[in-house]
Amino acid sequence: MRLGCVTISPVSASYEFDSFYDQHRPAMLRLAHLLCGSAEVGEEVAQEAFLVVHARWSTLDKPAAYLRVVVVNKSRSLQRRQIRERRHLRSVREASSAFAPEVDETWQQLRILSSDQRATIVLRFYEDLAVAEIAEVMDKPIGTVKSLLHRGMAELKASLT
């Protein structure tokens, strides 16, 4: 098994993955929560992403970067396949009584943006990625990312009346 330039045994690899999992699980749960608009769905997405990483563990030089791409892609894919859920999200508010009203309202509107718009906003303003980095993660041209970001923020702002 190859990790960087170090050859390690399967036992060591298993230990490495366990450490990787423990280290990155909280951050991926949070990211998937934001991308999916639901903590429960986000947990499933994050879990599936770890399974993908585990299956390819021996081939990955940058597993953390790969994990983030998989989480983003799975979240976007899930949203595209579950358009009905977006309808559902319009009528069901995630339990969020702990938030200040303006945060709660912003979050509810963020949840019903398109998956691509929300992903660009989350990656830009939560992950603090540059537009070029977002384009790489989402496999989209920079112009498209700029458009998604601009349009998503405009729609979000307009919805907060």
Add this chain to the structure above:
Amino acid sequence: MKSELSDSAFEQLVRRTLTEVAASTPVDGPRVETASRSTLSHRVMSVAAAAMLLAGGVGIAYAVSRQTDPPSTADEPVRESRPALVDFSQTLVPAVLPDGYVVYTGAVTDGRVERNPGVEWTFGRQDEQGDVLPAIRLTIAPPEGGFCPPGEGEPIAVGDYPATLCTPDSNDRQLPFSTASWVTNGGVDLNVVADSTVDPSELVAFAAALDSETIGSAVTRDLVYDAELAAQQTPPGWELLADDASLSTYGAREVDFIVGPETKTDGSLDYIQVRTWTSAPPSAVYAIGFPLAATPTEVHGQPALLADREPDNQFLFWVEADGTIVSVQAVGEPAASIVEFAEALITADRQSFDDFVADAVDSPIRLPRDEPANTPGVDD
């Protein structure tokens, strides 16, 4: 009230919202035991089994590709989070080759199709069930000189542009599509093509909402993606579903083969190519870029479209079954009519396909080395 915020204040609100929501994510709750490699392997296989059930469960071979990271999502199924599946229960081969024909080549490819230079975008809108279905395609410089043959269609206006509208009722071929075509001031052909769910008046409204000059000028500068900014000025309810012609982005896998005469008498290139895409969602149909100016016909009892305007380059296309799209292209003067050839195709399992291409003239067959034959596996 928030809409009156300055841009910077609004960004701060968004950052604060994301940070607070993320902080509320339960991360200390019960966790699935993923720390054990054996447990993980078991779960991976469970996912594979579930995928098999979803895909039909019979005769599925999973293409196992080694991937470096970070993944190149442009041609990897992970973009759609779908395993790369080759469903050989839906793959077709000829029962009998035409007289004098041999197999030139056969392959499992990555599912990509040739991308037209420029715009090839697919738009959809929600139906009554809430599903977003593709219904309109925007393209430039179509093959065959235009979707609407000369002398057919009716003159209309798309915004300030003179245009031609073809509907099933306004052309001799009764095309199953409506098209509107116009030329920008910069000389770029733009075409929107809609299926039968879109009323021609809706199609014209859609076309008029586009920023034609921006799209056209961007195309001529080869900055097609900047044109997407303009394309997103679509009427309410429409969404951009696909911005290229790559079936791999839909998780589809392609099996193709080419057959042709063993002896070429005059140096011309005659051949028939059959491409089968499996594990393709319905929206993938719109990524193929098949000729839309085609005549309806039938193959295997399924509706099919035949583009035969050029006698030496025919194209036949149909949906064989849910998730399976087939195209047959006949170039030159094939020994069999393209429809007859298509009708004679039969379903092949993996072994049958391997046997069929084993003696291909143009070896090697491009089958991935690590793809298991008739053995379910998992790639994702």
